[in-house]
Every structure is written in C-alpha cells, then in structure tokens.
Amino acid sequence: MKKILALTMFAMLVLFLAACGGDDSSEEGNTDSESEGNGSEEASGDSGDSNGAWTPSESIEIVAPAGAGGGWDTTARMAAQTMTEEGIIEQDMGVVNKEGAGGAIGWAYMAEKAGSNHNLFVSSSPILLVPLNGQSEYGHEDFTPIANVIAGYGAFAVAKDAKWDNLNELFEDMKEDPQSVTVVGTSSPGSMDHIQFVRFAKAAGVDITKIKYVSAPDAGGVTQVLNGSADVYSTGVSEIAEQVRADKLRVLAVTSEERLDGEVLSTFPTAKEQGIDETFVNWRGFFGPNDMDPAAVKFYEKKFKELSDSEAFADIRANYGWNEMYMGSEEYKEFLDKEKQNLKEILDELGLTK
Amino acid sequence: MGAIDGILTGFEVAFSWQGIMFVLLGVFVGTFIGMLPGLGPISAIAIMIPITYGMDPSLALVMMAGVYYGAVFGGSTSSILLNAPGISGTVASSFDGYPMAQQGKAGKALAIAAISSFAGGTISVILLMIFAPMLASVAVSFGPPAYFALMLLGLTAISSLSEGSTIKALISAVVGFMIATIGIDPQTGTARFTFDSANLLDGIDFLVIALGLFAIAEVCYLVMNRHKSMGGSGKDIGSLKITKDDAKEMSGPIGRHSILGFILGILPGAGATIASFISYITEKRMSKNPEEFGKGSIKGLAAPETSNNAATSGAFVPLLSLGIPGSGTTAVMLGAFLVLGLQPGPMLMGDRPEVFWGIIASMYIGNVFLLILNLPLIPYIARILTIPRPMLISLVLMFSLIGVYAISFSVFDLYLLVAFGVLGYLMRMFAFPAPPFILAFILGGMMEQSFRQSMTISNGQLSIFFESNIALSLIALSVLSFAFPIVKNLRGKKKA
Numbered sequence: 001m002k003k004i005l006a007l008t009m010f011a012m013l014v015l016f017l018a019a020c021g022g023d024d025s026s027e028e029g030n031t032d033s034e035s036e037g038n039g040s041e042e043a044s045g046d047s048g049d050s051n052g053a054w055t056p057s058e059s060i061e062i063v064a065p066a067g068a069g070g071g072w073d074t075t076a077r078m079a080a081q082t083m084t085e086e087g088i089i090e091q092d093m094g095v096v097n098k099e100g101a102g103g104a105i106g107w108a109y110m111a112e113k114a115g116s117n118h119n120l121f122v123s124s125s126p127i128l129l130v131p132l133n134g135q136s137e138y139g140h141e142d143f144t145p146i147a148n149v150i151a152g153y154g155a156f157a158v159a160k161d162a163k164w165d166n167l168n169e170l171f172e173d174m175k176e177d178p179q180s181v182t183v184v185g186t187s188s189p190g191s192m193d194h195i196q197f198v199r200f201a202k203a204a205g206v207d208i209t210k211i212k213y214v215s216a217p218d219a220g221g222v223t224q225v226l227n228g229s230a231d232v233y234s235t236g237v238s239e240i241a242e243q244v245r246a247d248k249l250r251v252l253a254v255t256s257e258e259r260l261d262g263e264v265l266s267t268f269p270t271a272k273e274q275g276i277d278e279t280f281v282n283w284r285g286f287f288g289p290n291d292m293d294p295a296a297v298k299f300y301e302k303k304f305k306e307l308s309d310s311e312a313f314a315d316i317r318a319n320y321g322w323n324e325m326y327m328g329s330e331e332y333k334e335f336l337d338k339e340k341q342n343l344k345e346i347l348d349e350l351g352l353t354k
Numbered sequence: 355m356g357a358i359d360g361i362l363t364g365f366e367v368a369f370s371w372q373g374i375m376f377v378l379l380g381v382f383v384g385t386f387i388g389m390l391p392g393l394g395p396i397s398a399i400a401i402m403i404p405i406t407y408g409m410d411p412s413l414a415l416v417m418m419a420g421v422y423y424g425a426v427f428g429g430s431t432s433s434i435l436l437n438a439p440g441i442s443g444t445v446a447s448s449f450d451g452y453p454m455a456q457q458g459k460a461g462k463a464l465a466i467a468a469i470s471s472f473a474g475g476t477i478s479v480i481l482l483m484i485f486a487p488m489l490a491s492v493a494v495s496f497g498p499p500a501y502f503a504l505m506l507l508g509l510t511a512i513s514s515l516s517e518g519s520t521i522k523a524l525i526s527a528v529v530g531f532m533i534a535t536i537g538i539d540p541q542t543g544t545a546r547f548t549f550d551s552a553n554l555l556d557g558i559d560f561l562v563i564a565l566g567l568f569a570i571a572e573v574c575y576l577v578m579n580r581h582k583s584m585g586g587s588g589k590d591i592g593s594l595k596i597t598k599d600d601a602k603e604m605s606g607p608i609g610r611h612s613i614l615g616f617i618l619g620i621l622p623g624a625g626a627t628i629a630s631f632i633s634y635i636t637e638k639r640m641s642k643n644p645e646e647f648g649k650g651s652i653k654g655l656a657a658p659e660t661s662n663n664a665a666t667s668g669a670f671v672p673l674l675s676l677g678i679p680g681s682g683t684t685a686v687m688l689g690a691f692l693v694l695g696l697q698p699g700p701m702l703m704g705d706r707p708e709v710f711w712g713i714i715a716s717m718y719i720g721n722v723f724l725l726i727l728n729l730p731l732i733p734y735i736a737r738i739l740t741i742p743r744p745m746l747i748s749l750v751l752m753f754s755l756i757g758v759y760a761i762s763f764s765v766f767d768l769y770l771l772v773a774f775g776v777l778g779y780l781m782r783m784f785a786f787p788a789p790p791f792i793l794a795f796i797l798g799g800m801m802e803q804s805f806r807q808s809m810t811i812s813n814g815q816l817s818i819f820f821e822s823n824i825a826l827s828l829i830a831l832s833v834l835s836f837a838f839p840i841v842k843n844l845r846g847k848k849k850a
Contacts, residue, residue: 067686070689074689098763099762100552100553100555100764101552101553101556104555105552134545135543182811188538188539188540188542189541189542189543190543191543212810212811213810214807214811215540217803222494222676222677223496223678224498227496229497229498229811230811241699242677242697242698242699242700242701243677243699243700245699245700246699319695320692
C-alpha cells in the first residue's frame, strides 16, 4: 500500500514537473502575443505618422511547420537571410521549426496567433491537401495569404531500362490494365506525390480509382524503382535529377507548363508536349495569421516582391533548383481557392476526403 | 580521376590541419551530445546547418559526419551508467552494460564499449573505403518483400530476448506492435489510434519509449526500493583494465559484428538501432552460455557496441554513392549537402572526389580521436555513479525530460514519457521483459509497411515473398532459427 502511495506521489511529481514545462511554454506564448498586441498598437500609432504605411516594430518570427533541413525550413531560412542581408527588412527575422503531423502542428500554432502582425509562416500544397484528408483542423482559409515566392515541379521517373519511352505509352498500358503498374512516392495517398500523378493519369483517361500506389518513406522510392519493385516514381524534379544524370533513371514527363532550364532538366519532356493537357505546380509561399492588419499585409507583400526580384535570391533559386513564381496576396488567395476546389474533386473521386 | 587518386585527395582533405580541427570539433560535439540521454545527432546536425552555410563543403561535411558517429560512440555511456540510452542506437548496449556497472564494473564496461566502438568504427571504414563504390548496388537490392523477410528474421529472436516466461515475452512484444501502429498509416493516409489528437499523428517517437521503459522505469524502481542496498551499490567504479581473457572474449564479437553491422547499416531504413539489436541476438544465439546475457556479459556488450558503430559507417554507402538517405540523421545530412551547394547522388564520387573520399578518410582520424577522447575520461565520467543516489535519480529524470522535450518541443511527449515510465515499472514488477517490447516496436512498423507494400505490388499474391532470392533465403533462415530451439529442446529431452 505504502509502495503504491509512493508511486502515485512520484507520478504526480513528474506530472507536475511536466506541467510546469507546459505552463512555461504557454506563458511564453501569452507574453509573446501580448507583446505582439502591444507591438501592433504601437505600429498602428506609427502608421498614423507616416502616410498610413505600416512598419514592423519588433522582430518577426517565421514558422517552418516542419523540421530543419527540409523544403519549408530552407525556404524560410533563405528568405529571412536574404531579406536581412539585402536590407529589405530591417527588423530581426527568426525562423522557428514547429514540426509534426505534416504541418498540422505548425498551423495549429499559427491559428493561435490570430491578429498578430509579426508572425509569418511558409507553406505549400500540403496546406490544401492535409485539411482535405481530414488531418488538420486548419486550412489556407484560416490564414492570410501574403505572397507566393517560388515554385517546384514534379516528375514521373522510371528505371533506365523500363519498357515505356514516353508518358502516353505508360498511360496506354494503364488504361488497359491499371493494376499492371505500381506507382511509388514518398508520402501517403492523398498527398502531393500521389495526387500529381493521379491528375495526369486522369487527364489521359486512366481509371484513377484503380491506380496502385505505394508509399515509401525515407527516400525508398528511388530504391524501389531502381530494383524493379515499383515501376514509376512520382516525386519532385530535384529529387531525381542526379539519378538521371548518372543514367540510372529516365524521366517520362515533368509537370511544368514549359521545359525547365538546366543542362539535365531541359531534357525532361513536359506532359503538354506529349498531348496531355495538365500541369502541377508545387507552389511555396508565405502566410500570415488570420485577421492580419491589411496595412501589414501590404507591407510584407511589397517586401516579398523585392525579395523575389533581388539578384541574391535569384542565385539562391538557382542553387536549390527552385523556380520564380510571385503572386501578391489577392491573386494568391484566388489561386489557392481554385486549386483547392480542383484537388477536392480528385480526392472526392478517389474517396479520400473526410 | 581513378579511385586511388580520389582516395589520396580524400586523405589530403582529412589530414590538412583544418580537416583535423573540424573532425576533432565534430567528434567532440557528437560524443558529448550522445552522452546526454535523449539528445541525438539529428538535432545537433540540424543546428549546424545554418552555421556551416558558406563553409568549404568538404570540411563542413567532415564535421557533421563526426557529430554523427561521435554521438553513436558516446551514446553508450549513459546506457551503461544510468540505463538511460543516449541515442536510439545504444538501447541494446544497456542490456549487459548496465548490469555490469551495477556490479561495480562500470569502468570496465565503459572501456569495453569504447574499444568495441573504435574497432567497429575503424574496421567498417576500411570496408567502406574498399567497397563503397561496389556496394551501391547492395543498398538498392532489397525490395519490400526482402525487407519484410529481414524484419521477420529479427522478430524470431523475441524468444531469446526473454528471461523466464515466453508467454510474457510474447505479450510484451504484441503491445510493442500495437504501439507501433499509432499515427498516420503511410499506405492509406488514415490516422490510426490517434483519438483525434494531432500530437499522435506522427506516431510515438522511439526515444520516448526507450527512455520511458528503461530510464524512467529504473528511476521508479530505485525510488521504490530506496531502503534496500543494491548489490555493488554502484559506488565502486572498478578497474578499467581489460584482462587478456576479456580481450579474448571481445575479439570474436568485434570481428563478427563489424561486418554484420556494416551490412545492415548499408540497407536504407535498417540503421544502427536495428543492427545493434540483431547483433545482440545473434551473439546470444551463438553463445555457449546464453544464460550470462542480460547479467553483465562482455560479449553481450561488445556485440551491439561494435555493430552500431559499424552500421553508422555503413549508412554512408547509400548516402554518398546514391544520394539515398537511409535514416533520419542521414536525411538531415542530405539536406546539409544541398545547403552547401552539393548534389548528393551517384555522380558525387566522380564530380567531387574531395568530398566523397574526404568524409570517408576523416573517419579514420575521427575514430582515433574518439578513442583518445573517451578512454582517459572514463574514470571521471564513471564517477557520476558516486553522486548520492537521490541526486543521481533527479539528474536522470531531468535529462530524460529535457531529451524528450528536445525531440519536437512537445509537452505531450513528456506525458507520454511518464506514462511509458510507469508502464515500464509495472512490467518490471510483474516480470514482463521490456526488450521484446522495444524490438517489436522498432521492427513492427517497418515490417507492416513492407508487407503491405509487397501486397499492393503483387495485387495480393503471397507468392511475391518467394520470388526474390534474398527474401526466400531470409525466410528460410527465420524458419530455421525458429525451429532450432525446438529441435534442440526435443533432443535434450530424448537424452534425458
């Protein structure tokens, strides 16, 4: 009995310690948003002084809703770094990683920041797809789109000695027997790798409900295509460019409108030139929380345009294989609404919407 | 440029004074981070990425590689002294290392771990240097059916990880399996057993479970039994000296598991954790005195320690020769390649030999540094055990909480840690062994995924498992390893 009592006390102690940690962080959050509240008041004070233009009055936090080293993280860090180095924004910009659940953890964190003018985050297609799959309470409607900055494109690659020479031959086989082809991607069904392939297959008239798709995390997709377990690897262009250069994989099509620049990339045919009228762009841009001051949105929109036009950022784009794709707040929002509708139709047809 | 020229360039990079400095810095940071329970190489390397921007890529990567294998090297320290695994690859090292330390042989245990790590690291670098270009094809030879068969082989060992009741070991394993299914299922995108909590969508991190079941459970145990004196009480560090007999005992496992660990390390997804478990089990199976395992066996410590370090070198094969990351840590390193303006992939060896061979060559120096760094420190580190127990317990608790919090800065993970700690304590009270739980958790996730990938590819035909030679031989091995104890048992009875 004594033992059980002691154990309970011990457990309570630990829980207490853990809870303290929790309190700490939520307090921190509170003070943050309080000071931000103050900041925006100050700022709106400022705005009165100088022709209604808003300027940040404290450091700006950019959330990457993923771990360090990934696409969102790199975009956030490179944007913050360039903006500071080029003097586009004078306030400090800090990048914070809020990792987990394909972005949902970071979005939930941002949802609490409603009304703040000093919190931004970076996102791409998953902010449309993850809520459609029912795995995030929040979607792009719950935030303020500020500006899209870059674009990446997908590619469909096969082993060097595969029997298909172009996308049409692959889709012809799939029309006859969709089960004869295995498509592999990194992420789960209903996410980017899967949906980009489905979109092109649908445009070509394949029965998309019968497509065999395997998800192989940890870059298992390359492995599976190289050893012949799977037939087609649906992924981002930059993931396979080196494999193509080494003559291990062949690209049947890229998802861009026109051929891409670059020694290897320009050899990839588009689906369009093969008569399949479809494109898929993995856009990537910046968002603010809900109810952001329109003057602040204007401010950031302009700054991201400066970033996008700067030579320093052009070098960074070239370095990472990103493409330029600027959209201002209004245009961005319309684009996102349309894109989401489009994706929803496909997911509905596949029975993946929740 | 031929391979020999490349190797020479690599040594030039590694043996330049900057090269040596960055290796030293890398392994120092790595071994220190590895020693702290919970903090691992992933976070350390991720933190370094923004710092290295603009640095000479080969030097930056030499340093990051140093952090990686340094952490695996140092990770055994807290496994052995505190039963709190420093990183996931050193969980198996606590099975025999911790009992050894409890028996007053902490110094010896740490010395054995350091020497096995050094040997495993160095032998595997030699293998890496000779075979890296050729082994690229091995890394991609495993399709989903082969992975399934490999995991199956690992699982047949559950019975040998158990002390006493086999039924209890199996129950423990089944619970481990169940925990492994929590989170988004990659094959369908459906959330399983998450109870609508976003915190569970990514599943439960391995370290939360390892630290809970081992470190926190041990803390509970010590608190509950605080009035009992514990055997050797841990005050005694014992001599560092490794006798001739000890050296003889170590040499077998070191030789075997340098190679086994290296091969398992090459396979993307297997990695140091799985390698160390499989080596531990294999060693126990081969041993003439399996009953010594789990009670402070030298072989039981040398095998996983050799293997996890060898696997770490092995993990560089797919990363450097194919641009395929096989684990979380190598995935972050792949990100570092891109930040430094390098394209990791099959062309790296030809395009940038100084990077490719520089990293490999630096590992020789790195391993020597690690040995020099760790051996003289052992008496001081082992003195941790002389800290009065109430303080030591608080420290373990504190570091475990910090370590888990650092994984994803989630308070929810801390509650989970406590929950698994209590579970671990209860399991211990009722004699349910924890290792089968851990093993099933590690292997279970991959086993399920590779099984279902296979099923999708084959349109549901089970025959896919008998079509590949690798899968077929691994399944045959599993059957043998399952049948062997039964046959042995029957024979024993006949004789009696």
